[in-house]
C-alpha cells in the first residue's frame with residue numbers, strides 16, 4: 001500500500017517537472033501551445049491540492065491516533081502542505097494571466113518562476129514525507145489497513161486521466177504502478193491506449209520531444 005502512495009507521488013513529481021519545463025520553454029520563445037500548458041498546470045494544481053487535502057483530512061488523523069509519537073512530524077507535513085498551497089496559488093495566478101492573453105512574455109516568466117517553486121518545494125516535501133511514511137505504514141495494524149486504503153483511493157486522481165496514465169509510465173513505469181492502476185475502474189483501464197496517445201499529443205503541444 002505504501003507503493004500506491006509512491007506512485008501518486010511520482011505522478012506529482014513528474015507533473016511539476018513537465019509544467020516547469022514547458023513554462024521555461026515558453027518563456028524562451030519555444031513552441032508551446034498556451035491552452036495546453038494552462039490545462040496541464042490547472043490539472044497539476046488540482047491534483048496536488050487534492051492529494052494533500054486527503055492526507056490532512058483522512059490519512060493523518062488515523063496515523064495520529066495510532067502513533068502519538070509521530071504527531072509532531074505529521075503536523076510538520078501539514079504545515080508544508082499549507083506552504084505549498086500558497087505556491088500553487090501563485091501558479092494559478094500565472095496561468096490566469098497567461099490565458100487572459102495580456103503581456104504573454106511576462107506571464108510566461110511569472111509562470112516559470114511559480115512552476116519552478118512548486119516543483120522544488122514539492123520535491124523537498126515528498127523527500128521528507130516518504131521516509132516518515134515508510135517507517136509508519138508497516139506498523140499499521142491489519143484492521144486499519146482497509147480504512148487507510150480507502151483514504152488513499154479517495155485521494156486518488158479523478159481528473160486528467162491522460163496525464164495520470166502518461167506520467168505513471170513516462171519515462172518508465174513508476175514504483176507502485178500496478179498497485180495504483182488496480183484501483184482504476186475497469187472502463188478507465190480499457191481506455192489506457194487511447195489515454196497514452198492523448199498524453200503523447202499533449203507532450204507535443206507542450207513542445208516536449210520524447
Ligand SMILES: [Fe+2]
Pocket residue numbers: 005009051055129
Ligand atoms: Fe503524499
Ligand SMILES: [Fe+2]
Pocket residue numbers: 052055077081125129
Ligand atoms: Fe504530503
